[in-house]
Amino acid sequence: MTQITRKHYIDNLRWIILLVLIPYHTAMAWNAWGEPNYILFGGNKLISSVIVLFSPYFMPLLFVLAGVSTKYAMKKRTNKEYLVDRVKRLLVPCLFGTIVLMPIMSYIAHRFNYSYEGGFLRHYGVFCTKFTDLTGADGGFSLGQFWFVLYLFVISTVALGILILSGKNTPKEEKEIPLWIVCLLGLPLPFLSEILSIGGKSLAEFTYLFMVGYYVFADEKIVSKTEKNCWLLLVIGLVATVLNVYLFLWSDKEFATLNTVAKYVSEWIMIVALIGVAKRFWNFSGNVSNYMNKRSFLFYIYHFIWVVLFQYILYEIVGESTAVLFVGTVILAYVSTFVTCEISIRIPFLCFLTGTKYGSKK
Numbered sequence: 037m038t039q040i041t042r043k044h045y046i047d048n049l050r051w052i053i054l055l056v057l058i059p060y061h062t063a064m065a066w067n068a069w070g071e072p073n074y075i076l077f078g079g080n081k082l083i084s085s086v087i088v089l090f091s092p093y094f095m096p097l098l099f100v101l102a103g104v105s106t107k108y109a110m111k112k113r114t115n116k117e118y119l120v121d122r123v124k125r126l127l128v129p130c131l132f133g134t135i136v137l138m139p140i141m142s143y144i145a146h147r148f149n150y151s152y153e154g155g156f157l158r159h160y161g162v163f164c165t166k167f168t169d170l171t172g173a174d175g176g177f178s179l180g181q182f183w184f185v186l187y188l189f190v191i192s193t194v195a196l197g198i199l200i201l202s203g204k205n206t207p208k209e210e211k212e213i214p215l216w217i218v219c220l221l222g223l224p225l226p227f228l229s230e231i232l233s234i235g236g237k238s239l240a241e242f243t244y245l246f247m248v249g250y251y252v253f254a255d256e257k258i259v260s261k262t263e264k265n266c267w268l269l270l271v272i273g274l275v276a277t278v279l280n281v282y283l284f285l286w287s288d289k290e291f292a293t294l295n296t297v298a299k300y301v302s303e304w305i306m307i308v309a310l311i312g313v314a315k316r317f318w319n320f321s322g323n324v325s326n327y328m329n330k331r332s333f334l335f336y337i338y339h340f341i342w343v344v345l346f347q348y349i350l351y352e353i354v355g356e357s358t359a360v361l362f363v364g365t366v367i368l369a370y371v372s373t374f375v376t377c378e379i380s381i382r383i384p385f386l387c388f389l390t391g392t393k394y395g396s397k398k
Contacts, residue, residue, distance in 0.1 A: 049314035072173035103249020125391035126189035146175025222304025266312030273306035
């Protein structure tokens, strides 16, 4: 197989964006649009702005990065090796998280939101049999954050089939794509967002983003163009992002069409811009980046349960003190998540269940 030079900016961008998850999921307890959540304190527009600031692009970006990583993975693995790797690193952790971690989060939600008084074992039966909106906020079944892992496994498997049928190993002459065409690749997103959508998460949209990552952003010539224009792209993306926050949360008037345009411009242009920024400023390796890269997936697996647990505990202690609840949860969740990662990465069985390579402690 071909020797591939690791793209450090892809790894660094991935773990940096994953760090957003703790304040993001903490803020969901105050979402101003009434979305069900494991812990729900009531609407707060200021805290909700944190959610809307990142929501258009940070999960779509992860699917694009997954597509890029797949392109390089397929150059050093056979089809069988790649599929086995996806089972070990995605399907097994998804089952582990859904069976072991999600019932705990759903149990806390059941107690907090609906004053459930039964024990955990009794609730486990509720979790396994109650299928409502799949958020878990009412104590029912939920994939929680593991929807991303399941989607990525399904998309990876489908992508492998597409690549086999299209002859991925057949040498092809690559035509250079202008940056303006790359920017236009976001146009299908509004139309794909409602196709195969489960809980507002479109399998069609994320498959498209994954394949764009594979075919477009794995091309260093294209990434170099985004790098050269990263400041302009970032300004456009941030303007659209701030406009989306204002129109969605703070405007007293209805601007539905403009809001939709701002949302999808934010989604796509921020993806393109952040890849360019990462290539320019984060294309390095070192102790911190190596440490975070080896723990980024573990961080994703464990972070949410700590957010929910500390929100529940802190509310019992401090009551409705929004500042303490938010800041306290964020700090305690970060610390506890990293401690959990350090414990997990040292236990072979947990490494297997979480798709982590044992012995990658440093």
